Amino acid sequence: MAAARVDYFYSFRSPYSYLSAPRGFALADDFEIDLHFRGVLPMMMRGESVPVAKRLHTMRDVKREADRLGMPFGRIHDPLGDGATRCLAVSEYAIDQGREREFVLAAGLGIWGEATDPASDEGLRRICEAAGLDWEACKAALSDPQIAARVEANTNELVEIGHWGVPVFLFEGEQFWGQDRIDDLALVLSDAGLARR
Amino acid sequence: MSKFRDRAEREIGPRVIVAASTVTAPARAAAAARRAAGRSGRLELYFGFDDPASAFAVIDLARRLEGRKVIFDLFPVVVRGIKDDPALERKRIYGVTDGRRLARRIGLTLSRSEPIEPQQTAFLAGWVAGAPRGAALTRFCVAACSRLWFESDGPIDEGRYEELWRECFGSAPVADEAAVRANEKQMTRRGPYETPAASIGGRWFFAQDRSAQIADWLDELGWTVK
Numbered sequence: 001m002a003a004a005r006v007d008y009f010y011s012f013r014s015p016y017s018y019l020s021a022p023r024g025f026a027l028a029d030d031f032e033i034d035l036h037f038r039g040v041l042p043m044m045m046r047g048e049s050v051p052v053a054k055r056l057h058t059m060r061d062v063k064r065e066a067d068r069l070g071m072p073f074g075r076i077h078d079p080l081g082d083g084a085t086r087c088l089a090v091s092e093y094a095i096d097q098g099r100e101r102e103f104v105l106a107a108g109l110g111i112w113g114e115a116t117d118p119a120s121d122e123g124l125r126r127i128c129e130a131a132g133l134d135w136e137a138c139k140a141a142l143s144d145p146q147i148a149a150r151v152e153a154n155t156n157e158l159v160e161i162g163h164w165g166v167p168v169f170l171f172e173g174e175q176f177w178g179q180d181r182i183d184d185l186a187l188v189l190s191d192a193g194l195a196r197r
Numbered sequence: 198m199s200k201f202r203d204r205a206e207r208e209i210g211p212r213v214i215v216a217a218s219t220v221t222a223p224a225r226a227a228a229a230a231r232r233a234a235g236r237s238g239r240l241e242l243y244f245g246f247d248d249p250a251s252a253f254a255v256i257d258l259a260r261r262l263e264g265r266k267v268i269f270d271l272f273p274v275v276v277r278g279i280k281d282d283p284a285l286e287r288k289r290i291y292g293v294t295d296g297r298r299l300a301r302r303i304g305l306t307l308s309r310s311e312p313i314e315p316q317q318t319a320f321l322a323g324w325v326a327g328a329p330r331g332a333a334l335t336r337f338c339v340a341a342c343s344r345l346w347f348e349s350d351g352p353i354d355e356g357r358y359e360e361l362w363r364e365c366f367g368s369a370p371v372a373d374e375a376a377v378r379a380n381e382k383q384m385t386r387r388g389p390y391e392t393p394a395a396s397i398g399g400r401w402f403f404a405q406d407r408s409a410q411i412a413d414w415l416d417e418l419g420w421t422v423k
Contacts, residue, residue: 051279051280053388053389054279054390056214057388057389057401059211059215059218060215060218060400061402061407063215063218064407065410068410073215075208075212076211077207078207078208115208115212117207177291184301
């Protein structure tokens with residue numbers, strides 16, 4: 001029998017996505033699920049506005065949550081633009097290699113904890129190599145139109161399911177928005193009898 | 198864009214904001230000064246009666262403040278949110294689904310399956326905004342939020358809430374629309390863009406999601422449970 005599917009919509013420009021990643025990917029360790037990573041374009045690149053008050057509050061709130069979760073946060077390089085799209089392209093390549101977890105965790109740490117600029121070859125290469133990916137292959141993925149189409153499809157699907165932000169987990173049509181709803185999803189997965197024994 | 202400006206926006210600005218947010222000495226000193234003067238701490242909550250996350254926050258925070266010398270300052274609002282937010286309606290619908298999860302955390306069950314229109318509960322905001330702060334007002338807000346979201350479904354009967362008000366205050370409620378508008382303006386001026394938003398000692402929190410952080414911060418400020 002096929003494992004239950006959980007879709008995980010993620011933006012490399014979202015610090016809440018970054019906070020969600022270790023626990024999001026760990027769901028597949030704890031439950032009989034196929035976790036499908038779905039990288040999407042940042043809100044601001046999807047034509048949605050983010051007010052200054054929201055941006056300021058987000059930085060402060062994420063710092064407190066990161067401290068609580070024991071995750072580095074503060075040495076930031078905002079990847080809006082090329083940095084985000086390059087990470088998205090490589091993440092699709094990483095999926096093909098079965099290393100999306102490693103790549104997403106390395107990219108998140110680089111962007112939000114080490115001020116690594118993924119728009120530069122030097123920065124992105126460091127992230128790719130930390131994730132155990134071949135740099136030349138990653139570079140080729142950056143200009144692969146099929147990979148770009150996959151990212152576009154992910155972004156469109158987030159809109160189609162009627163959601164606006166990330167991270168979002170989707171399980172049997174039910175959406176769980178936010179890094180602070182992972183425990184709620186875990187409860188639902190448990191109730192569905194999917195906990196690994 | 199110049200290289201320096203680009204770096205300032207992507208790295209220096211966010212880093213400064215994050216670093217500044219970790220400075221706690223002024224807030225701790227201010228809290229100590231209040232205690233030395235015999236005054237209480239203050240937790241401000243901006244909330245909407247039409248919002249299930251706000252109902253959760255009112256009930257949860259009222260419980261968490263028990264035993265602490267902290268005034269629960271309740272500011273009801275009706276109009277709020279990101280200006281021209283294209284996702285407003287979807288957020289209201291999702292809010293009900295999410296409210297069900299929040300309720301489960303405090304052992305309650307959401308009794309509604311549809312969102313409430315903000316204007317349907319505007320009368321409650323008007324009563325509360327103009328009333329004196331204190332235990333009776335907290336009692337009313339907790340009871341009204343419980344009844345709205347965890348004990349009833351369908352149309353909202355203003356008369357039943359008036360009875361509740363009389364039980365808490367011993368008199369009839371008085372609507373104060375101007376006070377609601379003042380709360381909304383104050384909320385916008387001070388930064389939060391969505392409800393429920395809690396402020397303690399100069400820090401803002403998403404009140405429905407940061408209960409543990411709020412309790413830790415109150416402890417750090419010295420407003421501990423006695």
